[in-house]
Amino acid sequence: MPFITTPIAGLQLFQPRVFKDARGYFFESYNADIFKKAGINSVFVQDNQAKSGKGVLRALHRQTGDAAQAKLVRVIQGSVYDVAVDLRPGSPTLYEWYGCELSAENQQQLFVPRGFAHGYLVLSETAIFSYKCDNYYAPKTEAGLRYDDPAIGVEWPDLDVDYLVAKRDLEWPALAMSAKI
Numbered sequence: 001m002p003f004i005t006t007p008i009a010g011l012q013l014f015q016p017r018v019f020k021d022a023r024g025y026f027f028e029s030y031n032a033d034i035f036k037k038a039g040i041n042s043v044f045v046q047d048n049q050a051k052s053g054k055g056v057l058r059a060l061h062r063q064t065g066d067a068a069q070a071k072l073v074r075v076i077q078g079s080v081y082d083v084a085v086d087l088r089p090g091s092p093t094l095y096e097w098y099g100c101e102l103s104a105e106n107q108q109q110l111f112v113p114r115g116f117a118h119g120y121l122v123l124s125e126t127a128i129f130s131y132k133c134d135n136y137y138a139p140k141t142e143a144g145l146r147y148d149d150p151a152i153g154v155e156w157p158d159l160d161v162d163y164l165v166a167k168r169d170l171e172w173p174a175l176a177m178s179a180k181i
Contacts, residue, residue: 003038006100008086008093010113012038013100014072018107027107029074030132040111042070044132049076052122052129055161059169060085060117060145060154067138068114071131078127079103080120081157085145088115095175097154117145121156121163144172151175 004013014035016027028034035042052058060083063069073082083099101123102108112118120129145152147165152175156163 002034004108006098008084008096008098009091011084011086011098011116012040012111014109014111016107016109029109030072035111042072042111042134044072044134046133046136047130048133049128049130052127053164054122054125055159055164057121057147057156057163057165057169058119058129059147059165059172060119060149060152061169062087062115062117062143063135063138063141064143065141067135067141069137070114070134071112071118072109073102073112073118073120073129073131074107074109075102075104076128076130077104078122078124079105080122080124080127080129082110082120083118083154083156084110084112085117085152085154086115087117088113091115095152097152099154099156117143119147121159123157123159144169145175146170146172149175 002015018025018027082102085097086093
């Protein structure tokens with residue numbers, strides 16, 4: 001199987017089979033049968049794409065309740081440091097995080113199950129980030145965690161530029177004070 005197990009149950013790294021020749025490369029970025037064989041039965045209903053510059057940190061977002069989303073994330077151009085934080089009640093890895101580099105070069109994708117907060121930091125001069133969601137965006141259910149919350153302790157890479165973080169992402173409550181978890 002083209003999946004790499006992470007230390008957090010349900011969070012899986014997908015390494016597609018890439019066919020390269022003089023013309024370039026080809027790979028299936030998604031095949032429902034392959035994902036089902038790996039135990040991923042999500043039906044994706046929405047695709048999103050974002051372009052950002054080096055140092056942009058899109059914080060730890062999630063949607064709550066019936067609007068929770070599983071995501072399949074990848075980078076089309078450039079590279080990012082991608083992070084998922086387990087917020088599933090009762091999970092043996094509750095509040096643990098996993099980070100990995102996703103890039104156009106390594107072509108890996110991360111499957112993020114429902115119940116996780118997710119974010120990424122752009123490492124390259126620019127990056128195009130794409131992701132599939134298994135539920136529609138519902139702004140009223142959006143929640144998040146501060147990217148620098150000491151209770152979580154994400155180890156973001158040091159860059160030669162300051163992080164650029166949206167104001168609302170800086171205003172998410174610390175884990176110890178969050179009423180949305």
